[in-house]
Amino acid sequence: EIVSGKFFAISSFYPEDDEVNAETIKKLGVDQFLFRNSALESFYSAGWQVKMENMMIGKACPTPKGEVIEGAGIDAFPITETKLEWGILAAQ
Numbered sequence: 001e002i003v004s005g006k007f008f009a010i011s012s013f014y015p016e017d018d019e020v021n022a023e024t025i026k027k028l029g030v031d032q033f034l035f036r037n038s039a040l041e042s043f044y045s046a047g048w049q050v051k052m053e054n055m056m057i058g059k060a061c062p063t064p065k066g067e068v069i070e071g072a073g074i075d076a077f078p079i080t081e082t083k084l085e086w087g088i089l090a091a092q
Contacts, residue, residue, distance in 0.1 A: 005092065007048070011039065012060075012086035020080045034077075036085065048091040055087035 013036040014021050025031045033039045036052075043050045060082050063075040078084075 007089075007091040009089045009091075010086065011052075011089040012084045013039065014078070014082060014084060018082050021078050021082055024079050025077065028076075039089070043089075043091050050089060050091045053088040053090050055085060057083055057085050060084045 011033070014025065014034050016022075016035055016037065022031070022035075025034050031038060032042055040050055040052075060078050062078055062080065
């Protein structure tokens with residue numbers, strides 16, 4: 001067992017209907033925890049009780065390309081501007 005008791009994580013979720021970002025997220029195989037429904041289902045199926053707390057929605061824009069190291073980027077997502085839902089995932 002890696003985690004027992006309580007688990008808290010700051011989580012952000014992409015809209016289920018965000019086709020542009022979803023296409024790349026799914027293509028890279030990182031969709032399980034980047035969409036709210038699949039993330040919660042993953043925790044439920046592992047036997048966790050989960051609540052989302054202090055949820056907010058805000059605009060998220062792609063990270064600008066680096067100027068010190070030309071063309072370098074830090075974050076791959078979002079690919080295009082979107083609204084993310086974020087807050088605390090509380091599981092026990």
